Amino acid sequence: MKDLNFTLAVSNEEQRRYDNECLMDDVAEMKEFLQNIDDGFINTNQMMNTVIEELRLMRISLESGKGPVTKPKQIAQSDLTDPLIADDSDFRGSNKKIVRKSYKTTINVACIPFVLNEMDQEGYDRKDKQLVILSKLSECTNILKFYGLANLDGLNHLVVEWAQYGTLRETYEAYDIPWTRKLHIATDICRAITFLHSAEIYHHDLQCENVMLTDHLAPKLANFEYTRRASIINMTRRFHWLAPEKMTDKNPRYTAKCEIFSFGMLLWELTFGKVPYQGWDMDKLSAHVLQGKREKIKFGLAANKRDSDIQKCLEYVIREAWKQKPQDRISLLNLFNTLERLQTKYKNVVEHELDLLPQKSLDLDGTGTPIISDADAEGEGMELPECENFTLDFEIDTMITLEEGINAHKNRDYEKAWKCFEYHALNGSACAKHWMGYYLWGGRSVEKNQEEAARLFKEAADKGIHDAQLRYAFTLQKSLGKKKERDEFIKYLTLAADGGNSTAQFNLGDAYIKGKLNIPKDEKKGLYYLRLSVLQDHPNAVKLLEKRK
Structure with missing residues (x-):
């Protein structure tokens, strides 16, 4: 096991500025998302927003070099004892200096040598702040827990959760x-x-x-x-x-x-x-x-x-x-x-x-x-024989990729895009089937055939293409008076919404809030889907939530 390097390294001012700019684009979405999920993130009774705000303030203090000097928890050597049952794996790391101990007799921890230069006061205070941040990050159950610092026989050690495997x-x-x-x-x-x-x-x-x-x-x-x-x-x-x-x-x-x-x-x-x-x-x-x-x-x-x-x-x-x-x-x-x-x-x-x-x-x-990289295997055994009259007796497929076909669609080269989607759909691509259905539904660069389009939408939907799930659901709009079709509509609309389609999220949220389609009203679930849609800036979802304030 390699040495555990808890390096909360602050880089130069330019990188910090870049990090902050791009992070702010994502943080609001993450905070909203975490508010809807309370299982497995935090292992104490603290509210998620409280923990996040504390971390934000700690980070600002660390980067600015200002703010109160904070100290990580100090653990007494008497609280760290040898395990009751010794094991060969109790000593780890490149020099076998990472040692397993029992913290307060019941908790298995790893004690890792850690150097603190007390002569460099600024660096000393910065490391202390880094360790306090590390301790707070440990509130997440899936981040290795940091318990504190301990002085063992005159040497500083990090005390962290023991990882048996x-x-x-x-x-x-x-x-x-x-x-x-x-x-x-x-x-x-x-x-x-x-x-x-x-x-x-x-x-x-x-x-x-x-x-x-x-x-x-x-x-x-x-x-x-x-x-x-x-x-x-x-x-x-x-x-x-x-x-x-x-x-x-x-x-x-x-x-x-x-x-x-x-x-x-x-x-x-x-x-x-x-x-x-x-x-x-x-x-x-x-x-x-x-x-x-x-x-x-x-x-x-x-x-x-x-x-x-x-x-x-x-x-x-x-x-x-x-x-x-x-x-x-x-x-x-x-x-x-x-x-x-x-x-x-x-x-x-x-x-x-x-x-x-x-x-x-x-x-x-x-x-x-699996001995060598699969990517390496592409070229194995592919050398052509040294023969003057050697010829290939098959045609090389030169059809453009699906991604290139989508780009052709964006550039309004619909005929080129259609040929690409048709080719890849015939070769089993679910994404291509969705696009082929889209063209058939509207009659774009091809004769309109909504029945065939609906079939392709469903095939792609059943393969997990979320846009196809939405489109297939809406092919059933004219039959929503029938229970079977209504249930099918709700099923595929939900799949699309859970897959991140903002239009599906808005429609499903609206349906739950207003009790449409004989769906029992469920304001909590409706607001959940509306908020997910708002996170993707769906205009109708934004308007609906604004009206409810």
Whole structure:
């Protein structure tokens, strides 16, 4: 297990300004979101807003160097005793200097040597403030808990929560993690990131090496940095998880979208149990990623429907998180909702099915032997034979990508876009089916056929395309007098709303508040959906909420 580095490093003024600018775009949304979720974020009776406000004031004091000098809790050496049952893993770290102790006889903690230079008063006070922030961040149940400082035999030590399994990377290298357990881990890590963002803090280094696992396999986010310190060593270590915009020399600001990309890479690492682009140097990796290429996503055979559902969910979230353009990436709110819904569906799985498995128990990627990077395998065995008359006896497909087709639509090149959507729909793309339905419904660049459009909308909707869920629901408008069609309308409208579609959120919120479509009035649920819609600036939702004030 690597040494736990709690580095709340404050970088230069320019970076802090960038961080604050981009964070403010997301914080309001996060705060509103957290108010609607009270499970698993805070482990005390404090209100969420109180904790966030305290963290904000602490952060301002740390950055400005002003404000009262705060001190982390001091733990007496007498409160830290040797464990009743010793274990070989009680001494960890590169020099075996991280020691397991029992805090107040019942709590397993790690004691980590920590240097405080008392001669540098300014630096000393700053570290104290950093540790107080770390203690407050520990209010989140999925962030590694910091208990305080202790002087053990004349040496200062950080006292933090003991992580029995070490890092998440160490765990997946030693065991196979069942799919349901991976879903729980992914959701809980996302919960911690959501809390950090609400407190106007980015992690900056999301990877499995920085997630600790307790004896109950609960993930705890650790080793986060208050803001980025862009050293060559740090950049090299985290390069495999970096967003493409951070790989260039232009030094763009670090935003929530950068963090979401890195979380997508962390999820890929967790999913397939290996470091992404293993063995690649920075030049090769950046060239690959900047061209829009990624690690492959290929699963082995799922043992049951539950495993299949989880694989599909993880693939969807990973692909949505690591899109090339930051503005196209999934929002943290929608990302968490997607994971949390499936976690809730499978929350009653029997405990033994969540236990770690011996290595090679699962065929994660269809090979059973994930030794090299899947992305590397693209070129393996593809050399052409040295033959003068060698010819290819098949046609190379030159159809544009779906993303290019969508861009053609935005540029009003509807004929080009239609051909692209039709091609990709015939090849099974659910997103393309949605677009094909959109063109058929309105008769854009093709003969109108609303019956076929409705069929395509439903196919895409059942594959999880949220815009298609909304459009399919509205194809049923003329039949809402019938109970079957009305129930179908509400079902797909709810799916779209829960998937983050602001129009669906507004309509569903309006329906619950006013009792439309024979839906029982439910003001709390109606306001919940309206607020989600307002977060995306839906004008009708904004107006409706304003009227209710």
